[in-house]
Amino acid sequence: MNSQRTPTERFHSIIPAGGIGSRLWPLSRASAPKFLHDLTGSGQTLLQDTWDRLTPIAGEDRILVVTGQAHAKAVNEQIEGLLPQNLVLEQSPKDSTAAIALAAAILMKREPDVIIGSFAADHVINESAIFLQTVKEAIEVAATGKIVTIGIQPSEPSVAFGYIKMGDKLGIAQAPSARAVDSFVEKPNIAKARKFVESGKYLWNAGMFVAPAALLLDELAKNEPALHADLMRIADAWGTSSQAEVLEDVWPGLKKVAIDYSIAEPAAEAGLVAVVPGKFTWHDVGDFAAIAELQSQGRRGNLAVLGNAKVLADSSSGILVSDTDRLIALIGVEDIIVVDTPDALLVTTKEHAQRVKSLVDALKATGHSEVL
């Protein structure tokens, strides 16, 4: 271990690229999940945007992607700079603890003093420079022995996100805005959300974590010892001749648990979690209404178009997402959501965007797995 390295030199990014994004069906689906799509009209997919946001701080050889085996090809095609040893393929989805803690354990085997930062592959962040500055502060705080989350300054009293209640300032010179985390709060109702935002003491929980890998895994060992042991066994075998055998043995039985429950909340209770407020705009692009909002910045009330569709719209507003080259004509439909793919078409409204998930559940139940 080279203890002379600066915190930033110890830093390594993890990009968990999982989750189908059911609310974005039929664009996002098992074979082509959300992070593989360009949902912002940037010309790049969300995964590529995430990668490009992190390379200035981590470098191309210090970003590790965790994704499903089915997406290995797409991920390698989209991210040319990804090193083979930095791609961790999951046999099956096992929730965020397995993905992030396994990546942390693999990296810790390589560099025992590594500080990891985990950033989802399917979020949208606009101001990269502010984001990077925030991550740098979080790394400095992590180096003091904290699990650090980056909370988002709320722009509205959203009920779609969990919140982080801030405690006292930590007084760290290189991270002046860092504070203790008092607690993590589940998604509130609208009345509570309003109070949270008015108080100025709450941030949105965007699920970003920066921490020394060793500390993160110690906390996991305290709260989920069996899962910790399983993941360490896999990490020990990773890249060796016994990898396949161990995976076959251990992976199917891995406990599925969100990192919020296995690490973040108990560590916060133990006073081990800090937060750096992020003043960049952030979206988790949870449904098509969110995409419409992203697109409509600067052209309110009109129709946002994603994809290469030929579109003829008359008195229509909302969002049109096209994965085909068909001509699409809209007349007099307002706040509409149209998602056109080769084998499935969705028509709904912004108001009902969240209900897409239950439709996907219904498709599962009725045996339409060929379009999921």
Place this chain on the structure above:
Amino acid sequence: MNSQRTPTERFHSIIPAGGIGSRLWPLSRASAPKFLHDLTGSGQTLLQDTWDRLTPIAGEDRILVVTGQAHAKAVNEQIEGLLPQNLVLEQSPKDSTAAIALAAAILMKREPDVIIGSFAADHVINESAIFLQTVKEAIEVAATGKIVTIGIQPSEPSVAFGYIKMGDKLGIAQAPSARAVDSFVEKPNIAKARKFVESGKYLWNAGMFVAPAALLLDELAKNEPALHADLMRIADAWGTSSQAEVLEDVWPGLKKVAIDYSIAEPAAEAGLVAVVPGKFTWHDVGDFAAIAELQSQGRRGNLAVLGNAKVLADSSSGILVSDTDRLIALIGVEDIIVVDTPDALLVTTKEHAQRVKSLVDALKATGHSEVL
């Protein structure tokens, strides 16, 4: 001429199968117009329904179809009983006078005392027995030397149709409901339409004509002598070795004029037109809202589906017309119109169904003829 034949024995049907049905784009288009589609869910196309409605009175060998050259193959495939000599192919569309009067002239060459009845290929009529009875009465009236139209008993004060103002009863034994036509009236505004319907003196003009071919052509000769001469020249050459040459010479210059103006209205002024009220239900299926209405009989407020789409609908109403096998999901969209074809998709509402035509005009203007 065998003057001993009954009026019904002299009868020959004409089915003008023209018109693209722009308001039904993208289902109906130049290459596959309205009459070639099943718009009622009967399992047959409108043309086939029209054919089947007429065979009980005219017989399969006494129905002549006039259509565009591009549709010859589809028409022959759909109507097995159509005799080759009863298919008249137009080089280019020349409006209803050319289509109907040429057919009448060709038939008159074969049978000088023929009584023709012209019935559009793209209308929907539900009660065939009442329709046939009405046509029989019209034939009887025509045999007395009249041009006879069949007017539809209005079910509502529609502004989508022209009206026929009825005059006195004609007192014909075999056609007790026949009356003189006082005048043809253009599509009214809603206030006028209400007055028309309340008065009980007006019928919808459904564009159905029954008349001795000789009388029809005489009237055309009075009002449009050049067009009459052109059509007679074509009819003389029809089926002879000079047909192609005459068509090439005459067809491009044929005057485009609706039969309402060239024959019906002037003949009505001359007291030569009679009307038989039709008490069957009739639809011209002018737009997708009309299709939705046809389909929703018996399941008001729900979603009507035409075609073989796999559909998953949640809290949605309106009409879905599918010409593909894609899965279509609708969530929370009311009075919606979705028309899904391999190369074009339309999303609008019942309220805006009439605006589809201007969209098609816009497509023409912007050079998207590949989908028209």
